[in-house]
Amino acid sequence: MGQGPLSGLKVLEFAGIGPGPFCGMLLSDLGADVVRIDRKGSGRSSPADVTARGRRSVALDLKQPAAVETCLKLMETADAVFEGFRPGVMERLGLGPDAALARNRRLVYGRMTGWGQTGPYAKAAGHDMNYIAITGALDAIGTQDKPIPPLNLVGDFGGGALYLAFGLLAGVIHARETGQGQVIDCAMSDGAASLMAMFYGFKAMGMWREGRRSNLLDGGAHFYDTYQCADGKWVSIGSIEPQFYLLLLEKTGITDPHFQAQMSRDDWPALREKLAAVIATKTRDEWCQIMDATDVCFAPVLSMDEAPDHVHNKARETFVEVAGVIQPAPAPRFSATPGVIQGPPPKIGADNASALGDWGFDPEAIAALEAVGAL
Numbered sequence: 001m002g003q004g005p006l007s008g009l010k011v012l013e014f015a016g017i018g019p020g021p022f023c024g025m026l027l028s029d030l031g032a033d034v035v036r037i038d039r040k041g042s043g044r045s046s047p048a049d050v051t052a053r054g055r056r057s058v059a060l061d062l063k064q065p066a067a068v069e070t071c072l073k074l075m076e077t078a079d080a081v082f083e084g085f086r087p088g089v090m091e092r093l094g095l096g097p098d099a100a101l102a103r104n105r106r107l108v109y110g111r112m113t114g115w116g117q118t119g120p121y122a123k124a125a126g127h128d129m130n131y132i133a134i135t136g137a138l139d140a141i142g143t144q145d146k147p148i149p150p151l152n153l154v155g156d157f158g159g160g161a162l163y164l165a166f167g168l169l170a171g172v173i174h175a176r177e178t179g180q181g182q183v184i185d186c187a188m189s190d191g192a193a194s195l196m197a198m199f200y201g202f203k204a205m206g207m208w209r210e211g212r213r214s215n216l217l218d219g220g221a222h223f224y225d226t227y228q229c230a231d232g233k234w235v236s237i238g239s240i241e242p243q244f245y246l247l248l249l250e251k252t253g254i255t256d257p258h259f260q261a262q263m264s265r266d267d268w269p270a271l272r273e274k275l276a277a278v279i280a281t282k283t284r285d286e287w288c289q290i291m292d293a294t295d296v297c298f299a300p301v302l303s304m305d306e307a308p309d310h311v312h313n314k315a316r317e318t319f320v321e322v323a324g325v326i327q328p329a330p331a332p333r334f335s336a337t338p339g340v341i342q343g344p345p346p347k348i349g350a351d352n353a354s355a356l357g358d359w360g361f362d363p364e365a366i367a368a369l370e371a372v373g374a375l
Helices: 019-029 065-077 089-093 097-103 128-133 153-178 188-195 197-204 242-252 265-279 284-291 311-316 352-358 363-371
Strands: 010-014 033-039 056-060 080-083 108-113 182-187 224-228 234-238 298-300 319-322 325-328
Touching: 010 019, 010 065, 019 033, 019 080, 019 108, 019 153, 033 065, 056 065, 056 352, 065 097, 065 363, 080 153, 097 108, 108 153, 128 153, 128 188, 153 182, 153 188, 182 188, 224 265, 234 265, 234 284, 242 265, 284 298, 352 363
Parallel strands: 010 033, 010 080, 033 056, 080 108, 108 182
Antiparallel strands: 224 234, 234 298, 319 325
């Protein structure tokens, strides 16, 4: 049994890339027993494959009928299953929702795709940037010159993996109440659009202008932006509220009356230039000494090399080391049932016998799978 609030939850994961593994990591970190179905003969396995941590790997040849039957049998006792293939792939394998729910009517079947199971783009290839492009999110992020992909945080992980985990758990709650499973159609484009809810509200209220870096939260405001210091390093300033803005002026020593026009959009470009000139007079460390942990709403912009050693991250143990790899610790935190990294990324097929045994296969059945080359 895993440690965490999801201890006892049985999840079957079909190995994929991007948001699928991240969803599996989230569930495993909170204690779910996640068994990952890997392709037999696959070579992927590394301690640095952080999003693969904490589950067990069963390697199957899904071209073999015995392997397909094995997956269906695993689904019979699973609470949830999820996959990240293009629409129709699982059906062609004989592992689609109809076949799965016929075996287990309480099963929650998650489908993770970029465009969703339906619609004119459904069967087209794509990546995170494409999925968020049609939601308005990508157009709103970047410089005045061009949209800039925000890593793959908004589509793959925010709009994809987090919504899939949320959907699977909501489905499991419903299944436990009603005995009825269902299919979760989780599209990254849908999730990214959902993440934009507040900004569509701003637009409807006339509070959001077209054009990047012309709004409160897109770097348009001089008091909500990043600034380069004397040593070439950067700081972030988010002094939106009037009292925080006044403290910013105090800490920076700014007395220029022009800065009293805080909410005048037409003044923002000129005020940004003035504030940039002030910030450029000191190093990042010097600004940290002045503004760290104050109500300025300030933080240094850290690299991935620096972040694990930051005093706040160290105090909260936000990063941990597993198998020699520095990585984020489980989140969120639970007072009574804390999550934990259940183990390093598994070697492909390392848990064939133990995982199948724990999920109801006897030694003879496992030996038979090995004998026909399915396992």
